[in-house]
Amino acid sequence: MVCASALTACALASGANTVNLYSAPEENLQHNVDRCNAESGGRYQIVYHKLPRDADGQREQMVRRLAAGDSGMDILYLDVTWTGEFAEANWIREWTGENKAEAERGTLQGPLETATWEGKLFAAPKNTNVQLLWYRKDLVPEPPKTWGEMISTAQRLKQEGKPHWISLTGAQYEGLYVHFNTLVQSAGGHIITDDGKRAVVDDGAVQALRALRDLGTAGVTSAAMNNAKEDNARQEFETGQSAFEMNWPFVYPSMLENKPELAREVGWARMPGLRPGVPGKSTIGGANLAVSSYSTKPDLAFEAAKCLRNPESQKFSAINDGVPPTIESVYADPQVAAQYPMRETILEALKDPGVRPVTPAAQNVSTVLSNMLSPIAAIDPQRTAERMRTEVQNALDSKGVMP
Amino acid sequence: MVQTAPTAPGTASDSGAMSEGKRAERKLGWLLCAPAALVMVAVTGWPILYALWLSFQRFDLKYPDRREFVWLDNYITVLTNGYWWSAFWVTVLVTVISVAIEFALGMSLALVMHRALVGRGLVRTVSLIPYGIVTVVAAFSWRYAWTPDTGYLANAITPDGAPLTEHASALAIVILAEIWKTTPFMALLLMAGLALVPDDLLKAAAMDGAGPWQRFVKVMLPVMKPAILVALLFRTLDAFRVFDNIVVLTSGAQDTSSVSVLAYNNLIKGLNLGIGSTMSVLIFIAVALIAWIFIKLFGTAAPGSDDKGRR
Numbered sequence: 126m127v128c129a130s131a132l133t134a135c136a137l138a139s140g141a142n143t144v145n146l147y148s149a150p151e152e153n154l155q156h157n158v159d160r161c162n163a164e165s166g167g168r169y170q171i172v173y174h175k176l177p178r179d180a181d182g183q184r185e186q187m188v189r190r191l192a193a194g195d196s197g198m199d200i201l202y203l204d205v206t207w208t209g210e211f212a213e214a215n216w217i218r219e220w221t222g223e224n225k226a227e228a229e230r231g232t233l234q235g236p237l238e239t240a241t242w243e244g245k246l247f248a249a250p251k252n253t254n255v256q257l258l259w260y261r262k263d264l265v266p267e268p269p270k271t272w273g274e275m276i277s278t279a280q281r282l283k284q285e286g287k288p289h290w291i292s293l294t295g296a297q298y299e300g301l302y303v304h305f306n307t308l309v310q311s312a313g314g315h316i317i318t319d320d321g322k323r324a325v326v327d328d329g330a331v332q333a334l335r336a337l338r339d340l341g342t343a344g345v346t347s348a349a350m351n352n353a354k355e356d357n358a359r360q361e362f363e364t365g366q367s368a369f370e371m372n373w374p375f376v377y378p379s380m381l382e383n384k385p386e387l388a389r390e391v392g393w394a395r396m397p398g399l400r401p402g403v404p405g406k407s408t409i410g411g412a413n414l415a416v417s418s419y420s421t422k423p424d425l426a427f428e429a430a431k432c433l434r435n436p437e438s439q440k441f442s443a444i445n446d447g448v449p450p451t452i453e454s455v456y457a458d459p460q461v462a463a464q465y466p467m468r469e470t471i472l473e474a475l476k477d478p479g480v481r482p483v484t485p486a487a488q489n490v491s492t493v494l495s496n497m498l499s500p501i502a503a504i505d506p507q508r509t510a511e512r513m514r515t516e517v518q519n520a521l522d523s524k525g526v527m528p
Numbered sequence: 529m530v531q532t533a534p535t536a537p538g539t540a541s542d543s544g545a546m547s548e549g550k551r552a553e554r555k556l557g558w559l560l561c562a563p564a565a566l567v568m569v570a571v572t573g574w575p576i577l578y579a580l581w582l583s584f585q586r587f588d589l590k591y592p593d594r595r596e597f598v599w600l601d602n603y604i605t606v607l608t609n610g611y612w613w614s615a616f617w618v619t620v621l622v623t624v625i626s627v628a629i630e631f632a633l634g635m636s637l638a639l640v641m642h643r644a645l646v647g648r649g650l651v652r653t654v655s656l657i658p659y660g661i662v663t664v665v666a667a668f669s670w671r672y673a674w675t676p677d678t679g680y681l682a683n684a685i686t687p688d689g690a691p692l693t694e695h696a697s698a699l700a701i702v703i704l705a706e707i708w709k710t711t712p713f714m715a716l717l718l719m720a721g722l723a724l725v726p727d728d729l730l731k732a733a734a735m736d737g738a739g740p741w742q743r744f745v746k747v748m749l750p751v752m753k754p755a756i757l758v759a760l761l762f763r764t765l766d767a768f769r770v771f772d773n774i775v776v777l778t779s780g781a782q783d784t785s786s787v788s789v790l791a792y793n794n795l796i797k798g799l800n801l802g803i804g805s806t807m808s809v810l811i812f813i814a815v816a817l818i819a820w821i822f823i824k825l826f827g828t829a830a831p832g833s834d835d836k837g838r839r
Contacts (some may be wrong), residue, residue: 185796192589192799214590297781349676351693352781364677485590489798499781500693523588526609527798528785 142169144422144429148202149183149412150175153445160441161432169425171200171433180204180299184488191216196419199426200433203248203413205239206299206487209321212242213485217415220246224427231436235478236451240413242483243320247415250451251434252442254410255474256307257393257467259362259370259377264288268394270404272308272336275369275397279345282368290367291340292358295350297499302481302491303408304371305498308333310406310479311398316494316517321484324517326510332399334498334506341502351500363387371396373410374467378447393467395474406479411451449475489520489527496528576812582805589799602806611790612807618699619786623767626706630763631756633707634714641715642722652716659712667776670705674777695782702784705773710766714759721755722748761822765815787811 148154158173176183187201191214203211211217220228228249229237236250258275260268264287269275275291282289294300309316314329340346347353347361355372362370363384370376380388396405414430416423432438439450444464449471455461456468465471484490493516497509519525546554586598606612637655644651658666673681674692682691691697725748733743749756771788778784780793791811795804 181797188589188799210590214592296779298779347676348688348690349693350690352675352690352778360677489800492793492797496781523586523591523594523798523800524605526606526611526790526803527794527800528611528780528790 140170141422142167142425144169144171144199144425145174145197146171146200146202146429146433147174147176147187147198148200149180150178151442151446151448153442156445157433157438157441161429161438164432165429169422169429171429176202188216191417191419194419196417196421198417199420199422200430201415201417202251203415205236205253205409205411205413206481206483206491208240208247208413208415209242209483209487210485211415212245212247216418217247218418218420218423220249220416220427224249224431227431228434231452231454233451233453233475235409235475235480236411236413238478238480239409239411239483242485248413249415249430249434251412251414252439252448253451253475254373254449255407255471255478256303256371256373256396256410257407257470257474258396258405259372260392260394261288261368261390262392263390264368268392269369269397271401272340272397272399272405276340276343276345279368280343283345288366288368289345290347290361290369291345292347292353292361292367292370292372293340293350294354294358294372295346295499295501296352296354296357297495298354299491299495300354301495301498301501303410305333305337305494306408306481307396307405307479308336308399310408311396311403312400315482316513317482317484317490317521319482321482322521324514324521326513326517330513331506331510334504334509336399337498337501338504338506341500341504374449374465374471375447377467393470395470404474404477406477407474409475409478409480411448484521486521486523489523490517492527493517493520579805579808579812582801583809585802587801589801598802602802603810606803606806606810611785612787614783615785615787615790618784619768619770619788621699622703622706622770622786623764626703626710626767627760627763629703629707630711630714631760633711634718634759637711637715638718638722641719652719655715656712658709661709663709663772664776666709667705667773670701670708670773671777674701692778693782695784698778698782698784702770702773702777705777706767706770709773710763714763717755717759717762718752721752721759724755725751757822757826761819764818764822768815768818769811787814 146158155173158171162169162171176186183202184204184207187198190198191211201211201217203217212219225246228240228246232250233253236253237246240246240248240250258268264282265278269278279289279291293304306316309330312329312332314327314331314333315325316330317323318325347366349357349361353361355375358370358372359376359379361367362372362376363380365384365387377388377391377393380391396407398405414434416426416430420426434451436450436452436455439452439455440458440461442448443450443455443461447464449465450456450461453472456465456472462468481487482490494513497513497516498504516525520527583602584597584599585595586601587595641648641651641655671692673679676682676687676690682689685691686697689697691701729747729751730743733747738746769788770786771792774780774784774786774789775792780789785793787807788811791804791807794800794807798804
């Protein structure tokens with residue numbers, strides 16, 4: 126009864142039906158938690174513990190505790206790139222039987238792939254994300270279809286003295302790898318074999334490297350591009366100096382709020398591809414829910430996780446937190462439709478996705494790749510690909526040194 | 529455990545010469561420091577030994593099944609790796625340049641503060657402000673200042689560039705941030721040294737016709753030597769572990785990682801306990817080596833200790 130207070134420490138130690146959810150801070154997630162608790166009729170009581178705001182911090186806290194066999198965590202919020210790592214380390218449980226069937230029902234293929242390791246489902250997709258190309262309709266009536274077209278259009282705008290920047294996440298971190306992966310997938314190339322075991326870095330990857338280098342040397346990006354993350358790219362676009370921005374959909378509500386007059390001029394399209402007529406395969410982001418191997422009440426945890434990602438929860442999160450749903454039917458809901466003018470484009474991109482290679486060493490691969498991709502103007506396609514082959518293989522084998 | 533303490537080396541050999549009371553006193557002394565000594569061993573000794581043990585293993589948390597003992601393989605991997613040496617030279621560069629500049633600046637500041645006639649307390653307090661600010665917070669304000677568009681420094685000094693995205697300028701900014709933060713600390717230690725210089729000595733030197741520069745070089749510096757060496761030792765050790773400024777300013781991009789950043793990336797981010805521990809051990813050896821050089825070759829003594837260490 127003392128534990129009815131909001132003390133977290135108390136909640137940790139409390140009742141046999143407590144399910145501890147460790148998730149990134151999402152403003153309105155508590156609402157879904159409360160709803161699920163009410164619906165369970167007392168079978169379980171989810172307690173929402175907030176992880177740090179940045180992805181590295183989230184992963185570090187969970188990994189540290191899991192490595193020590195901490196049984197205080199039941200449901201884990203995993204960024205889509207962590208599934209392989211957590212599964213291989215035996216930190217999360219496989220989804221089987223009825224749980225698996227429900228996680229897969231109506232769920233889009235791309236997000237499902239991000240939750241799968243070695244053919245087994247290890248998490249349930251909670252929300253997804255894809256990058257879109259945002260462009261200024263007052264400058265370019267039609268969005269560029271290919272990467273090369275985008276660069277030449279920007280160069281033309283520059284000559285005409287108009288806003289011409291192409292804004293993207295060019296800093297040395299995961300965000301740069303996302304663009305590289307989008308280009309590799311669009312070229313039909315591979316960085317790593319499908320089983321996640323061997324480094325390939327084939328011709329498609331070399332084409333992607335060439336494309337990135339071309340953008341770096343085209344003179345159409347801001348000086349700060351090499352240090353820009355998601356929010357810096359958003360700001361560049363909002364100041365009106367950019368003609369194009371490649372970024373996640375969160376930028377649109379932000380634009381509506383900060384620059385409503387600019388938002389009226391903004392159009393969206395799928396990411397530019399490498400070949401004419403073939404749109405870019407946007408890299409999938411988002412989060413999945415997994416159940417910890419050290420959880421002492423897995424059955425309740427699976428049940429609670431299913432509720433937290435069911436269509437109703439996803440709809441609420443989409444409307445209130447702006448995160449794109451993983452269940453296709455949610456997009457058709459009239460309320461979601463009103464909130465998501467670009468939902469058709471998002472859905473199209475989601476159905477033709479570029480999934481980052483799933484491997485336990487995803488973090489290492491990402492670190493190694495972003496190191497070699499930065500700064501993009503210094504990429505030497507053939508030589509960089511050669512280096513990538515060795516260093517990505519080392520990262521996969523957990524040999525060698527991460528930069 | 530407690531029983532073994534009195535038979536520690538040193539006590540056995542001269543116990544015969546000691547009276548009963550003296551021996552009991554010594555035993556009591558050991559008993560009294562035993563808890564503190566045990567805690568010290570537990571919190572500092574054990575992690576170091578454990579890191580050493582891990583560094584001989586191939587041990588990646590992601591692949592729990594592939595754990596094995598590999599002797600010195602990890603050391604070979606790290607010491608033949610380009611990233612490690614790049615980080616090592618960055619660390620050395622940051623250490624040498626920042627400590628040298630801090631010494632010059634800190635000495636000037638100390639002289640000013642020592643001679644300040646009015647508001648001495650205020651001057652000292654104000655000059656300590658940078659040292660009081662949390663490094664990460666200060667680093668963020670440096671980062672914003674050097675980012676184009678939002679930053680006053682970037683806009684004023686390099687309107688067309690982004691200094692944090694170039695290797696050389698990013699390193700220069702890291703060094704600048706280090707100097708800004710710790711010059712006051714250096715000044716404080718040097719000021720304590722200045723207080724050791726007797727006024728009579730300076731007056732005598734002046735009587736003998738020594739100019740201000742000669743008095744500084746021939747009288748003040750030699751007298752201050754212990755304080756100077758302690759200040760240099762502390763700052764060198766500190767600078768060699770540079771971490772927060774680099775993480776905030778560049779996250780190690782454009783080859784600006786220091787050895788600590790590299791060890792963190794491999795150990796905490798990469799979960800590679802073997803390689804990460806190897807790096808930690810190497811950093812530990814480097815730090816121990818720096819301390820040894822200062823103490824044995826330059827004769828630095830810890831503040832408050834006797835003159836034995838000096839030469």
